[in-house]
Amino acid sequence: MPVPTRNSTGSGSGTDTSADAGTRTHTRMPLAVYILGLSVFALGTSEFMLSGLLPAVADDLHVSIPRAGLLISAFAVGMVVGAPLLAVATLRLPRRTTLIALITVFGLGQIAGALAPNYAVLFASRVVSALACAGFWAVGAAVAVAMVPVNARARALAVMIGGLSIANVLGVPAGAVLGESLGWRSAFWAVGGASAIALVGVATLIPRIPVPDEKPRLRRELRxxxxxxxxxxxxxxxxxxxxxxxxxxxxxxxxxxxxxxxxxxxxxxxxxxxxxxxxxxxxxxxxxxxxxxxxxxxxxxxxxxxxxxxxxxxxxxxxxxxxxxxxxxxxxxxxxxxxxxxxxxxxxxxxxxxxxxxxxxxxxxxxxxxxxxxxxxxxxxxxxxxxxxxxxxxxxxxxxxxxxxxxxxxxxxxxxxxAQAAPTAVTAPTATPVGGRSDQPESTPKYG
The missing domain is CATH 1.20.1250.20 (MFS general substrate transporter like domains)
Known part of the structure; x- marks a missing residue:
């Protein structure tokens, strides 16, 4: 599947301009979208697995369970703050390079958590991991949308969200089993390994997203x-x-x-x-x-x-x-x-x-x-x-x-x-590229 071009607003537009393209609902998903879903599997497993590891973490690091529970809150707060912060910081950077950097930092955060000698280091590793996770979600979602026509956006995003669902079905329970049998640190090592696999996939299979004709400007995007x-x-x-x-x-x-x-x-x-x-x-x-x-x-x-x-x-x-x-x-x-x-x-x-x-x-x-x-x-x-x-x-x-x-x-x-601006003379209809963008604030797919 060819990568969609991008217009001056930086929004994706489909490459297929045939008259019936906008009605097709079975657009084939690029393999790169599934790589993003695999990456989200690793991210989601790390985000939620601590709920099944808190007693072991608290006992090993000599803190109370409520204090260990703050590790979950730290990750959530890091996601809230990190998503817009990383989006702004990487706005003018190449998308694939940004994804590679973020999944690398996330994987290193898992290794730091596995090796953490005390609660403070583990807490810091969770914050860093959350920031990288948030940035990857934000940039990854934009990349997924850019790789498909406008009539396949939700399906592409569903693949990414599916990675999170599978993390809840397989990743989190597997982390709990590892924690019980090999210690809580083994769960962090496992997520680190999954992150390394995701890194290889991102580096080799995510295509280069064409740069917009006009560089993104923070002031304009904040509008x-x-x-x-x-x-x-x-x-x-x-x-x-x-x-x-x-x-x-x-x-x-x-x-x-x-x-x-x-x-x-x-x-x-x-x-x-x-x-x-x-x-x-x-x-x-x-x-x-x-x-x-x-x-x-x-x-x-x-x-x-x-x-x-x-x-x-x-x-x-x-x-x-x-x-x-x-x-x-x-x-x-x-x-x-x-x-x-x-x-x-x-x-x-x-x-x-x-x-x-x-x-x-x-x-x-x-x-x-x-x-x-x-x-x-x-x-x-x-x-x-x-x-x-x-x-x-x-x-x-x-x-x-x-x-x-x-x-x-x-x-x-x-x-x-x-209608008010339409000419009175009868003219031939003008074809509009499917998935193309106007200068309106919203696109207008069929909403039922």
Whole structure:
């Protein structure tokens, strides 16, 4: 698949200009997109694996479990800060070179964590790894979008998100098994090895992305933040992610203390969530390009219903396990659409779009568990985290509805303006390159 050209705004445009190209939905994904998914597998495993290693880490480094838990928070905060920071810092650098540098730093961070002699060094290694992880997500998403036509964006992003889903299904449990059998440091070595494989793939298979005719300028790219649709998208991503992880972060104690499930079954139920995430990503990535808002609204509605059901039926082990699977489906079903929506409203700044999306997701991943913890501390019980999560997904749905109305209003305004400016003489229609970009702030794929 040829690499798309890039116009002066730095946004990708498809190379296929045939009249029916925009209607095709089965665009073949470049191998390089799957390499990015493999890289995200390593990133995601490192991000989430500490949840199963905290007791061992705390014991070995002579700190309390709550203090060891700050290692997870440090990674999340590093993702929020690192995504826009690294996007700005690397704005004018070649994309492939940037990806190589970031995956290298990330891998070195895993090695530093494996060799860490004390808590302070491990903490520092997590922050560095998070910064590199955030930068790779942001730049990688922009590269994935640049390598495919506009009608395949969500599918390309779904491949990257699929790497995160597989990390939850395979990587995180494998890290827990390694930690129990060979010590927690072995899990860091394993992720370091996966990062080395990803580095080889990025260096050899990621193509050179053509440089825009005009060099990216930070001031111009920052203009995307003047658009209220960008802020609406940031908010709905944060609320959607926060709602799901508000409940998921405390699923283990809900299963054991509320449902009465034996601790040995908890990893299996968590793996069910990961399997559901993989299924949801595959389905959402297939249809989000054609029905973006339809995916968002249906997915968030489903998550709300499932969270309410979890709050009401969480005392039954079988029901809780089934709902965990379905919640993984509904949550990640919307993920490709959420990513694609940001690239639509911030088309003039694709790297900052990827960075902003990464930061928004991690705001939700950080804020959701905090809200759930506050509910538990208030004495409302573990089931209250599902009620709180449902409230957050309802808010995300409301914001999505507002965004859809603004989108339709803007599209109608452009149609009226175009009709008023149209010549009265009958002229032949002008072909528009598929996937090409206008100077409008949003692209206009079919939204159902």
């Amino acid at each position: 995307i933040y003047r658009d209220r649709q960008v802020w609406l998208t940031i908010s709905l991503i944060a609320f959607a992610a926060g709602g799901v992880f508000c409940a998921f972060s405390y699923l283990a104690p809900l299963l054991t203390d509320v449902a009465g499930l034996d601790e040995g079954w908890v990893p299996a139920v968590l793996a069910l969530f990961g399997i559901g995430a993989l299924i949801g990503t595959a389905i959402g990535g297939r249809i989000a390009d054609a029905h973006l808002f339809g995916v968002l609204l249906s997915g968030m509605s489903a998550s709300t219903v499932l969270l309410v059901a979890l709050a009401l039926l969480g005392q039954y082990a079988v029901a809780a396990a089934v709902l965990a699977l379905l919640l993984g489906v509904s949550a990640f079903y919307t993920a490709p659409a959420l990513n694609a929506r940001m690239f639509d409203v911030a088309a003039a700044a694709p790297t900052l779009a990827g960075a902003t999306t990464t930061a928004a997701f991690n705001l939700g991943n950080t804020g959701g568990p905090w809200i759930g913890g506050a509910a538990i501390d208030a004495g409302l019980g573990f089931a209250s985290t599902a009620w709180a999560g449902a409230a957050l997904t309802v808010a995300a749905g409301v914001l999505t509805t507002i965004s859809l109305r603004l989108h339709r209003r803007r599209a109608s305004s452009r149609l009226v303006t175009g």
